[in-house]
Amino acid sequence: MPVDPQIQGLLDKGTGVPATHTLPVDVARAQYEARIALMASPADIAAVGERIIDGPGGPLRIRIYTPHGIGPFPLLVFFHGSGFVLCSLDTHDGMCRNLCAGAGCVVASVDYRLAPEHKFPAGVNDCLHATRWAAAHAAELGADPARVAIAGDSAGANMAAVTALRLRNEGGPALCGQLLLYPVTDYYTPGTPSYQENA
Numbered sequence: 093m094p095v096d097p098q099i100q101g102l103l104d105k106g107t108g109v110p111a112t113h114t115l116p117v118d119v120a121r122a123q124y125e126a127r128i129a130l131m132a133s134p135a136d137i138a139a140v141g142e143r144i145i146d147g148p149g150g151p152l153r154i155r156i157y158t159p160h161g162i163g164p165f166p167l168l169v170f171f172h173g174s175g176f177v178l179c180s181l182d183t184h185d186g187m188c189r190n191l192c193a194g195a196g197c198v199v200a201s202v203d204y205r206l207a208p209e210h211k212f213p214a215g216v217n218d219c220l221h222a223t224r225w226a227a228a229h230a231a232e233l234g235a236d237p238a239r240v241a242i243a244g245d246s247a248g249a250n251m252a253a254v255t256a257l258r259l260r261n262e263g264g265p266a267l268c269g270q271l272l273l274y275p276v277t278d279y280y281t282p283g284t285p286s287y288q289e290n291a
Contacts, residue, residue: 095290105130117177117208124178134186135193136160145225148217149210153203154226155181157192158234166197167235168271169223171255173246176207176215187245198235200226204251219251220258227265241269249275 095103112120139158144151159165168191172184181203192199204218223242230237244252249272256270278284 093289112175112178121178121180124174124183125180128182128185131186134189137189137192140189145222148221149205149214152218152222153181154222155185155188155201155203156233157188157199157201159192159196159198161196163198163234164231164236165234166195166239166241166268167226167230167233167237168192168195168197168199169219169226169240169242170199170201171204171219171242171244171248171251172201173244173248173273174206176247176250178206184245184248191243197241198230198233200233216251216254216258219255220262223255223259224265237265239268240265241267241271243271243273244275245273247276249273250277253277 109123112123115123137157138160139156141156141158143154143156145154146152170184170188170191172179172181172187174180181201184201188199188201191197200222202219202222204215204222206215223240226233226235227237227240230240242252242255244250252270252272253275256267259265259267
């Protein structure tokens with residue numbers, strides 16, 4: 093199956109850039125941050141703000157996106173992708189704005205701790221803690237505490253799946269759904285045919 097033309101265009105922009113896995117962590121992170129300038133303009137939303145809460149490993153930053161309209165809105169707690177090592181609130185700012193506008197929901201994007209500085213389960217614990225905080229403070233965020241979902245892309249989708257299971261098994265709160273964008277939820281080796289065909 094051929095690669096979608098829009099995806100191919102994104103891949104072409106990365107031609108000549110060193111492969112991420114060959115770079116030191118700080119350089120790879122800087123490379124991802126530099127890609128922000130190449131991204132399309134995100135959707136217009138009503139407001140963006142940040143909260144710093146007490147997390148399980150210290151201060152935990154959460155960026156809150158509010159859509160236009162009159163709430164209370166559904167609440168989506170979002171975990172960015174990164175291979176558990178790269179990316180940030182800023183690299184996924186456009187995605188969160190687009191989710192906020194497109195779904196008409198408040199998005200709470202979580203700045204969970206990254207490896208290798210913070211070993212497992214630091215990031216997972218941050219995601220669980222932030223989800224519980226967001227659900228408990230939904231009303232002050234302009235959201236409906238009865239309509240809470242979680243989401244993430246890639247490694248962040250893994251975090252969302254794990255958080256959903258932990259919430260189910262460890263006392264909630266209950267979620268109304270999860271959105272997993274190209275989730276890391278299976279073991280790679282030896283790889284599926286699509287891994288092989290698309291390198």
